[in-house]
Amino acid sequence: xxxxxxxxxxxxxxxxxxxxxxxxxxxxxxxxxxxxxxxxxxxxxxxxxxxxxxxxxxxxxxxxxxxxxxxx
Numbered sequence: 514x515x516x517x518x519x520x521x522x523x524x525x526x527x528x529x530x531x532x533x534x535x536x537x538x539x540x541x542x543x544x545x546x547x548x549x550x551x552x553x554x555x556x557x558x559x560x561x562x563x564x565x566x567x568x569x570x571x572x573x574x575x576x577x578x579x580x581x582x583x584x585x
Contacts, residue, residue, distance in 0.1 A: 515571045517554030517564055524553065524571070530578055534570045538562050 515524055515531070521542050524531050535541070542556045557564045 515553070515568060515575060517557075517568060518552050520549065520552055521556050522549050528571075528575050528578075530574050531571050534567070534574055538567050538570070540567065 515528070521535075521540075525535075538557075540557060540560055540562055542551070542560070547556070551559070553567070554564050557567050
């Protein structure tokens with residue numbers, strides 16, 4: 514499960530399919546130097562992106578591709 518505290522580059526490295534979700538939300542930070550230091554929440558907030566919606570969409574993609582089940 515992807516969380517807001519994870520580094521953007523770590524997410525992209527572990528889940529390459531996440532790039533499409535980042536682009537859809539207008540977050541192009543995965544190629545930026547700051548993405549190595551900023552976590553997802555920091556990067557999204559800096560660009561005015563809805564963190565909760567971004568996390569929801571990222572986790573949907575991961576769940577679909579890996580057959581993971583999110584614990585509630």
